[in-house]
Amino acid sequence: MSETLSRKPVDAGDINDAITGAHAALGGRQKDDGHWVFELEADATIPSEYVLLEHYLDRIDQEKQDRIGVYLRRTQCDHGGWPLYEGGKFDLSATVKAYFALKAIGDNIDAPHMKQAREAILDRGGAARANVFTRIQLALFGEVPWRATPVMPVELMLLPRTAFFSVWNMAYWSRAVIAPMLVLGSLKPLAVNPRGIHVQELFVRPPEEVRDWIRGPYRSVWGRVFKHLDTVLRPIVPMLPRKMHQKAIKVAIAFVEERLSLGGLGAIYPAMANVVMMYRALGVPDEDPRAATAWQGIQDLLVKKDNEIYCQPCVSPVWDTALSGLAMLEAASGPHATKRDETVAALKKSAAWLRDRQILDVKGDWAINAPDLRPGGWAFQYENDYYPDVDDTAVVGMLLHRLDPEENREAIERAREWIIGMQSTNGGWGAFDINNDLELLNHIPFSDHGALLDPPTADVSARCVSFLCQLGHAEDRPVIDKALEYLRAEQEREGCWFGRWGTNYIYGTWSVLCALNIAGVSHDDAMIKRAVAWLEDVQRPDGGWGEDCASYEGGAPGVYKESLPTQTAWAVLALMAVGQRESDAVKRGMSYLVSQQDEKGEWHEEPYNAVGFPKVFYLRYHGYKQFFPLTALSRYRNLSASNTGRVEYGF
Structure with a gap:
């Protein structure tokens, strides 16, 4: 989008003021025991x-x-x-x-x-x-x-x-x-x-x-086959x-x-x-x-x-705590850190809270396809031991590693072992299961929602790559390389990646570009250049980015009627991950984020920002608009003081 709106260029003072306000606001939402939890609305x-x-x-x-x-x-x-x-x-x-x-x-x-x-x-x-x-x-x-x-x-x-x-x-x-x-x-x-x-x-x-209770539109000829089978089974079942x-x-x-x-x-x-x-x-x-x-x-x-x-459909304390912790830690990093010692002390409580919830002694349903794998993951909720997910586990692992790799060594190693063992044969990761991709099941009459399965997705896979690369174990490279092949194959023709668990292509592209960067893929790689060009192309005239759930229903990827703090934060984090910190697109994105912050240090947006099941069930994480902009602003500030100008973490 070539049209631009005039906006005062953001300077270092504006950025620091925004970070200070957002850091205080997010810190004020931390519970006494160290965790965060925000509303999760459907x-x-x-x-x-x-x-x-x-x-x-x-x-x-x-x-x-x-x-x-x-x-x-x-x-x-x-x-x-x-x-x-x-x-x-x-x-x-x-x-x-x-x-x-x-x-x-x-x-x-x-x-x-x-x-x-x-x-x-x-x-x-x-x-x-x-x-x-x-x-x-x-x-x-x-x-x-x-x-x-x-x-x-x-x-x-x-x-x-x-x-x-x-x-x-x-x-x-x-x-x-x-x-x-x-x-x-x-x-x-x-x-x-x-x-x-x-x-x-x-x-x-x-x-x-x-x-005719059960009728089309069917996803394929298999839908008609299974409809006929349903008819045949009705008199037999009794x-x-x-x-x-x-x-x-x-x-x-x-x-x-x-x-x-x-x-x-x-x-x-x-x-x-x-x-x-x-x-x-x-x-x-x-x-x-x-x-x-x-x-x-x-x-x-x-x-x-x-x-x-x-x-609510469920609660998200582990996810909210990991993402809030990473935002707070980014704000407390670098030469212009915001309340470093106080923040680290508060996050030590978060780490202890998270370690207490690592699932180490329950083999959940995932073990049906990985019976010899030791547990080591985290669930999304306060208590859900049979169903840990690799996305939460990767993000928690990245926070614990950044915070204190020695104190958290055992928890990190168990998470690493579990994530490696959860990789599917195509190189990607699903959220909860391995090789859960029997696509024909989505054509049975019961599955008119089309969400009976948990196949590997680009966003979850990218997070696993980011976690493993952040740890830096040389012996994990074959696992990482196999995942990179999967991610390369998943890129859309526009240059973006589909976001299975966040809205949508901006989320998926942010997730993957962070992974490609820390995995050492050259920023000049054609795959990355195509993604950068796409992000720049869908930037809105006011400097922000926006995307709503219509992109899951045939709408144009990365396009919306307004800019949103969450999507803008994802976009600038993606661009900064691949060396675009000094680009006009990132600077305009930063200006947008600063301009949208209120006097309490928070941001506001009404559109939904995530998905449970595309076309069927969508979500609004109330915390996204608080911790992602803080992460983006802090990353922008910290890269200006970096010796390399390169993002060194997987998130």
Whole structure:
């Protein structure tokens, strides 16, 4: 973009003032025990599901429901429905759930906002066209027959890892959600629903008259094949031996209870809610420690502020602590360091907190494909021992290494060993599993969300490369070189990289360029030059960068209607990593960041900045807009005083 806006060039004093303010603001958010945790917000779906869960159980807390209602009404859009992210298009499934929830809360269906939502739903085919998870929710309330959902017999739990439909071929989040859901599908319980809330007005045709619940658009011819298989299996499943059926239920329950902790099953809301409903369907009293633990895990996800409440999909303390720590450490580095001794002392507490949460004695689900590998990773949440992820582990490892490689030696070495052992055969890393890439599974009717798997991705792989290169063990070079080949192959034709876990191509490109730099790839490499040219091309006239979730849905990579602090920080960090610190693009990016900081030392942005499942589920990390700009500003300042002018770390 050649057009530019006039802006006062940023000078060293401006940068230092911005760093000082941001450092104080972020430091002020650190907990007494050393960790950070920020809100993690999704769309209206999770708060709506929470409302319906209370009605399913007859555990209605009207005060909570009313405050969730305030949140839901505020997030309704002009198109009448609810989007999956700020400014997004109408989403049928999210809107069906939000309407159902508001009706359950007590909203009159003739109120203007309800009438508008209902008309929008009917204009798009009605609730019968909602996605699989929404139809399962409706089936639990008796709004649709169970034949509205795909065939998913609980006997799947008995299949060995080598079987095509085995749950072990699915991603961690899929296994955690499916295991209790299969029990629900087997028992087919009906919600207590004490107020008798129903939403038949959302159907174009009465549900009992609908015959084509499972239909396209299909991703390939395999979708039609699996639809036919679903039709064939329907009359067969009820005829399976009763002993096998009961055994499968017991296996599913055992799977859940082995992994149930204070963080809930998988520490993600959909799995946690399914467990609560499963125990109720099994007749387990709410006071039973298992049911009580599952319920409390959900309560811990609620965010209460002002007159609103919403429910998070999960919490992110390990991720937030590692990223905040790296930002604080960058600000405390170099000759112009901000409160070096005080910062290091505070981060020593963070390191101790993180070391206490390293998973060293639990072989999680990842061990199915790596049985001889020692545990050594970190989970995303406070407690989720069966599901550590390599992205968190790499970032925590980089922080511990930068902070004090000797004091943290054992933790770093265990993390290194685990990450190396988690590399997939194509050279990349998935988030939670090895070689979890049986793509055909994403074509089964249940997987209309297209997110049943956890294949290697460029952003996670880049983080692993950065961590291993930062440690500098010569014997790790074959692992790194194999990963670099993977990253080279993953570059998009525009010159960017796809961001699986952050929005989107700017995030992916930042991740990869940091890795390529520390891995020693020449800044003159054609791959890097193409990426730099792309970043410069998508810079906005005001000096910032912006990208929203539409880029996951066919929108242009790296383009948005406004600049955003988070994306701008990623872009300038990417450019500085490959020798562009003195470029006009970076200087303009720095000027933008300084100009957007408020008097409290913080930044503000409303658009979502991450993704759970592209096209299905998006996230807003409330901490990103605080710690990434601080990292970028501090890096810019520190490189000016560097002897080499080269970024020496993997982040």
